[in-house]
Amino acid sequence: GQNIDQPTEMTATEGAIVQINCTYQTSGFNGLFWYQQHAGEAPTFLSYNVLDGLEEKGRFSSFLSRSKGYSYLLLKELQMKDSASYLCAVVDSNYQLIWGAGTKLIIKP
Amino acid sequence: ETGVTQTPRHLVMGMTNKKSLKCEQHLGHNAMYWYKQSAKKPLELMFVYSLEERVENNSVPSRFSPECPNSSHLFLHLHTLQPEDSALYLCASSQEGADPFNEQFFGPGTRLTVL
Numbered sequence: 373g374q375n376i377d378q379p380t381e382m383t384a385t386e387g388a389i390v391q392i393n394c395t396y397q398t399s400g401f402n403g404l405f406w407y408q409q410h411a412g413e414a415p416t417f418l419s420y421n422v423l424d425g426l427e428e429k430g431r432f433s434s435f436l437s438r439s440k441g442y443s444y445l446l447l448k449e450l451q452m453k454d455s456a457s458y459l460c461a462v463v464d465s466n467y468q469l470i471w472g473a474g475t476k477l478i479i480k481p
Numbered sequence: 482e483t484g485v486t487q488t489p490r491h492l493v494m495g496m497t498n499k500k501s502l503k504c505e506q507h508l509g510h511n512a513m514y515w516y517k518q519s520a521k522k523p524l525e526l527m528f529v530y531s532l533e534e535r536v537e538n539n540s541v542p543s544r545f546s547p548e549c550p551n552s553s554h555l556f557l558h559l560h561t562l563q564p565e566d567s568a569l570y571l572c573a574s575s576q577e578g579a580d581p582f583n584e585q586f587f588g589p590g591t592r593l594t595v596l
Contacts, residue, residue, distance in 0.1 A: 376523065380521065402582075403582050405582075405584070407587075412589075412592075413589055413590075414485070414571065414587035414589045414590060416587070420582055420584065422582070461524075463582070468526070469526070469585070471523040472523055473521055473522055473523045474523075
């Protein structure tokens with residue numbers, strides 16, 4: 373079966389750095405998405421990786437290793453507004469999105 | 482209006498009621514999706530419409546009935562639901578065939594409670 377694993381919940385301190393991991397086992401791979409979802413709101417696109425390596429976009433970076441079936445989202449200089457759920461999703465060989473359950477990130481002052 | 486909108490935002494219904502959820506996208510996309518989001522579970526894809534034709538139906542109970550009258554509008558008709566159907570129902574749209582990927586844009590969701 374297809375599976376996406378990410379931690380259920382993480383806590384970090386304002387101003388710090390946090391890394392949210394995602395591991396996947398899917399039938400094929402055509403890219404990996406990270407979405408951010410604030411409570412009661414729509415998921416919004418953060419990043420897309422299809423090649424190995426690190427993609428940097430401001431305070432957020434996303435890393436992919438296809439050989440390891442592994443990705444992480446790195447958030448720097450954490451702000452209170454970064455408190456949200458972070459969803460990892462993989463595009464499989466049929467171009468279907470397989471979603472993880474999301475990681476709830478709690479930022480403390 | 483911009484992006485993807487959904488109405489109502491909140492809905493409480495009894496098991497014998499019939500109601501409909503509405504989604505509208507203002508992005509010119511050609512594909513629309515219904516997802517179910519339950520607490521601490523992955524997003525569950527329910528239905529996919531591409532060019533107004535249903536291309537995906539992931540073993541969803543018949544008490545959920547989708548309708549896509551045109552590429553901008555998507556409905557989810559609900560009848561004789563069960564309490565376990567209580568969840569956040571998200572609509573999304575994308576442009577299929579977009580290179581290099583078809584990012585999905587989500588609406589804010591309808592929080593459904595079945596009593």
